[in-house]
Amino acid sequence: MATYLCPDCGYRYDEAKGDAHEGYPPATKFADLPEDFVCPDCSVRAKVDFIDESDSESK
């Protein structure tokens, strides 16, 4: 289960937790989020902008 970070506002999408308010149940993969997903907090960064934190940790 990976986490993905909004590069503008710091919102973190945790696959293990999902996002209950937005309607993404726990264990929803980031890849399975809708293609038009935008950051639920700031709305100014899209799915493609999110940073895969497991990537950055392994580098």
Next chain:
Amino acid sequence: MKTFVVQDPSKGQIVYQDRKRYLWLASLFYPMAAFSGIALYLTFGSEAWLVTPLVMTYGGASFFDWWFGEDKHNPPEEIVPALEDDTYYRWLPLLTVPMHIVVLLVMAAFVGTHDLSIPALAIVALSAGLVSGLGINTAHELGHKKTKFERWMARIVLAVPAYGHFCVEHNRGHHRHVATPNDPASSRLGENIYRFAMREIPGCFKRGWAVEAERLQRLGKSAWHYENEVLQSYALTAVFQIALIVAFGWIMLPFLAIHNFFAWWQLTSANYIEHYGLLRKQNANGSFEHCQPWHSWNADYFASNMLLYQLERHSDHHAHPTRRYQSLRSFPNLPTLPNGYFGMYLVALIPPLWYFVMDKRLLALPHINGDLSLVNIDPARRTEMLERYGSSAPLQAA
């Protein structure tokens, strides 16, 4: 005054005092300006005094914006986390929520208990609406924040001007699509405020409802479920406004109708002036570039910013929407309005004057430099705009 001290690895110790700290109380207490007309009327007896809040806000704030001019000071970036965590700043917009409820209640009680002429009733309703328009600004500041409590308070204050869809629409619709042809809340070159209002008011309502219905659908719930955040706010509006009608009679119907409309008009005015003609570039895949500071008209005027929780530092707000009011920044070379919001609201009421003041400023922006392909143009007036401005050589910056 509170002193912020931060140890920075490269810059050493940074000591900072925010000289606007207590001036932000103006944003909390300004709604009470609505009482000024009533107080003068009760003292001197003439209904003409009731116009005071309108003159004070549109005229007074515009005058003081001209008089005091701009304030471009930014807090040091290293201090911003401490500034944002300071609960004092958080409490001010939260306390502004009950302020708006009390102001509407007092204004309604005044109308309900005094025998006013029809023009006087309209003026009091406009004054109340003006202040409840500031309530949309309070909701705007709170609705962008991440805590559930602040978002709930935003919904509560939106119930005062009966604009419950605003936060959902603004955050998920307007911010996402700002300065693109698809955004009903971004005005276009050649579009006057009246035509804009006809597009903006219904367009934003539909988009706000659609965004919330889509979220509820993902949750497997009906759009009419009680968790619908738009409906929650509108339900509160129904409670407030029906209670006023029960308490003060049918006179509340015209009062509330004018009040609600004029509060909406404040938002329409703000939306109209905030992005006029500005356009984000489209990427090859059809998406738009990220919103940059030059995709909003900015206004650093000291006086009106103190009444609006610095909403007019709009460039930084759109580039970084979750930043709190006390830490919004001014940047050099931004698209800049020639007066604060209230002065520009007046200019917008007279379309030829608006075009005269704004079109040349728009076309002279460094990132546009007379290139109309970089401008958001009203499709109904595209040919006319191209004929009027298209033949000119790239303009020199004003």
